[in-house]
Amino acid sequence: MQCLHCDLSEQGHRVRLGEGEGEKQMAICTGCSLLCEDIVASFENGSLKHAKNLCRRGHGHFQAALTERMRPMIDGEQVAIDKAIERAAEILKSAKRPLLYGWSHCTLAAQSAGIALAEKLGATAEVTLDGASSFCEGILMERMLSGKIATCTLDDVRNYADTSIFWGSDPSSSHPRHLSRFSYYPRGEKRQRSYEEERTCIAVDVRRSPTAQLCSNYYFRLQPGGDAQFMEAILAVLDGKIPKVADKKKMIELASLLKKTEWGAIFPGPGLIYSLLDKMELFEQLLRRLNEITSFKVVPMVGDCNARGLCELLFEKTGHAGSIFFQGGSTAYGAEHSVLAAAKKCDAVLAVGSDPLSDLPIGTARDLARQPIIAIDPRRSLTTDAAKVVIPSALTGLEAGGTAVRMDGVKINFEPVLKSDLLTDEQILARIMEAI
Amino acid sequence: MAEIEVALVAVRDIFQDEAGRKSLFSEEYRILSAQIILDRQDMANLAVKDGDKLLVKSEAGSIVVTARASKDDAREAHPGMAFMALSPWYSQLATEAQCESNSVKAKLAIAPTGAAVTAISEIQARIKS
DSSP: OOTSSSSOTHHHHHHHHSSSOOOOOOEEEOOOOOSSSSEEEEEETTTTEEEOOOOOOHHHHHHHHGSOOOOEEEETOOOHHHHHHHHHHHHHHHHHHSEEETTSSSSSHHHHHHHHHHHHHTTTOOOOEOGGGGGGGHHHHHHHHSSSBOOOHHHHHHHHHHHHEEEEOOOHHHTTTTTTIIIIOBTTTTTTTOOOHHHHHEEESSSHHHHHHHTGGEEEEEEETHHHHHHHHHHHHHHHHHOOOHHHHHHHHHHHHHHHHSSSEEEEHHHHHHGGGGGHHHHHHHHHHHHHHHHEEEEEOSSSSSSHHHHHHHHHSSSSOOOOOEETEEEEESSSSSHHHHHHHOOOEEEEOOOOHHHHHHHHHHHTTTSSSSEEESOOOOHHHOEEEEEEOOOOOBBBEEEOOOOTTTTTEESSSEESOOHHHHHHHHHHHHOO | OOEEEEEEEEOOHHHHHHHHHOOSSHHHHHHHHEEEOHHHHHHHTTTOOOOOEEEEOSSSSEEEEEEEEEEOGGGGGHHHHHESSSSHHTTTTTOOOHHHGGGGEEEEEEEEEOOOOOOOOHHHHHOOO
């Protein structure tokens, strides 16, 4: 695919800078769900000239604005954007079981438009709307949004937390500024001394991840799937019993540390969630027990920039955070409506801001690739390569403004840093809605 | 041909992630994605060294990747457990059941091979097949 600076006659593909080429601008990074608000960046001659406060992940995200951009296409042939939108609407309108997938890189407004589209299509078809978080963070999010799990903001963590537990998560790799902005290194309202004095971080993981390496004395290595047993051991020690683990001394030391904690935060990641799944009550039980002794809150390590936003919108609408089925004005929820199940029976796929053919298991990717795929995406991916219709969109955060929900539930508004004539996800979805 | 079984754990890698954000089709992303980190004892059992190519098979499919020796010291040895970064290469080995439950329980057969590392174009062809 050609880059952003190729000569395109339609759809104004070329990016223009906000306030003038080369000028430094404040920006929000939508590279992950931390949505860092203190980025200073400038672009010049088609490349990122200056960047301050960007992590490595964010740097890649900002550079992505300038590479492998998509053009409107039908069956691999370049077309006018209107044609691509029209064809997408035709496919969705004639589908009996469309799957609307992705959404976690979209703004709240685009996600709302996606839900409205599902409702509209659902009047005459069986529609599934799902995102990548539904079989991971979504499980935890649903319990959190229903009030079963106590949560807090990351600003609370910075101000009050003296103990942070990274459980099945590795923010040094997934959210590189998590520790420096919130959970370990910064000084906060009640944490004015250095982190060595004021804060303790604990890593529970199956490997000595980059984050676990920082936790030195408090790294607890589990066998894959061993999280439930580890929780039971903590509960046993907290209740004065002998834990059923090899290193009893270390477990007693951990329980002692937890008891002494003034204000603790747990950051569960995919490792914990995949491991527990139907045993999530055990995690709730541990939290209840810890909160009888001291204060412990949970902030899920949501991956994509607005994955939590989708969970919240769906929960508000349906009481569930993902895998929603729309038909005849009513909704249903369950594993039978997940993307994995829907891929087997759908007859059209709308992939918005996601790359399911890269991310999902090969069997599901094959199922999806057999159907006509409409890919709304700023950049080239395995899904856009296999799509029947490609509709290029403005990059959320860089070229498209809006609102996203940070991993802790705080809404972050952002303005575009780069001017672009590309339509936003929301505008594309509105035009598809109009055409249906 | 030596073969062993391992549990494969999907992990995040900041360098691989950055490369993927720049381009999923780049050589840099392929190098960082199409590699499997193995315990040193497992590598000895397979008689492979860092940089050798391995055929990795699972219930879902197979790929050729580069073997990388774990940097963990002896206290952190993890025989029978291997790591790969989340990527289209990892997705070739995952089944739907593993995606919905615990992805770490995948059993893999690994054998040394003289074949080249699986290319992204080959993965795309498999998806379309």
